[in-house]
Amino acid sequence: MNKTIIININGIIFHIEEDAYEVLRTYMTEVKRHFFNSADSLEITTDIENRIAEMFTEILAREHRQVVTEQDVKAVIEQMGSVQDFDYEESGTSAAYTDTTGRRRLFRDSDDHLVGGVCAGIANYFDVETVWIRLIFAIFFVVGGTGLLLYIVLWIIVPQATTRADRMAMKGEPLDLQGFKRNFEAELHSVSGRLSAMHHEARPLMYKSRDFISDFTHHLGTFLGEPAKFCLNL
Numbered sequence: 001m002n003k004t005i006i007i008n009i010n011g012i013i014f015h016i017e018e019d020a021y022e023v024l025r026t027y028m029t030e031v032k033r034h035f036f037n038s039a040d041s042l043e044i045t046t047d048i049e050n051r052i053a054e055m056f057t058e059i060l061a062r063e064h065r066q067v068v069t070e071q072d073v074k075a076v077i078e079q080m081g082s083v084q085d086f087d088y089e090e091s092g093t094s095a096a097y098t099d100t101t102g103r104r105r106l107f108r109d110s111d112d113h114l115v116g117g118v119c120a121g122i123a124n125y126f127d128v129e130t131v132w133i134r135l136i137f138a139i140f141f142v143v144g145g146t147g148l149l150l151y152i153v154l155w156i157i158v159p160q161a162t163t164r165a166d167r168m169a170m171k172g173e174p175l176d177l178q179g180f181k182r183n184f185e186a187e188l189h190s191v192s193g194r195l196s197a198m199h200h201e202a203r204p205l206m207y208k209s210r211d212f213i214s215d216f217t218h219h220l221g222t223f224l225g226e227p228a229k230f231c232l233n234l
Contacts, residue, residue, distance in 0.1 A: 004067055009053040010046060020070040024052075027077055031177065034083045044184045047164040051175055052076055054165065081176040104172040107161035108154075116155040124170045 003018045016024070031048060035041040055076045056068050104127070109120035112130060119137060123130040141147030161167045164183060165175055173179050 016068040020073045105169040107170040
């Protein structure tokens with residue numbers, strides 16, 4: 001007979017054995033301490049907790065159980081990897097665990113979409129350029145008219161990638177601590193690049209606006225100056 005407690009992982013309730021909870025609590029404390037100095041530690045640890053909750057849900061559903069055991073927690077930790085794995089990575093040594101979550105999954109891409117993200121999701125799944133998938137759908141739409149029907153069906157049955165874990169699984173990125181960290185850093189780099197591009201594009205616009213206002217003021221002054229001189233000479 002084991003004592004169980006109830007925990008809440010980002011809104012999902014789990015019954016977990018007390019020993020299993022202590023192992024999980026120690027693990028998450030180490031994770032939060034490791035990412036404490038990251039650009040947005042709260043977001044990345046929340047994503048990791050969401051992934052852990054998904055894994056617990058999958059285990060309980062697969063084995064038709066209601067209580068998370070210590071073995072379940074250790075299995076999840078083995079797949080997610082430990083904080084010590086970062087030390088192995090920095091020293092050039094292979095990590096002690098084997099990742100089994102790098103397979104691509106089919107989602108609708110919420111970041112790269114014209115309508116529902118179906119084409120971009122298929123492109124990510126097969127690792128091809130999105131334009132080729134869109135071209136195929138366009139050909140089927142023009143030739144047989146089936147492209148639109150197929151697109152609507154896929155739009156209905158294919159789930160949308162809403163979480164970071166979904167977007168990572170869609171691109172075949174490993175759903176472990178190192179994978180989450182790399183994805184988050186890549187996202188920050190991408191956002192920084194877009195902001196930099198917007199800054200460079202905004203500067204010419206600013207100068208054009210300044211020149212336009214200067215020219216407009218000059219011509220307006222010239223236009224109003226001639227009648228004023230005429231009135232003064234009367």
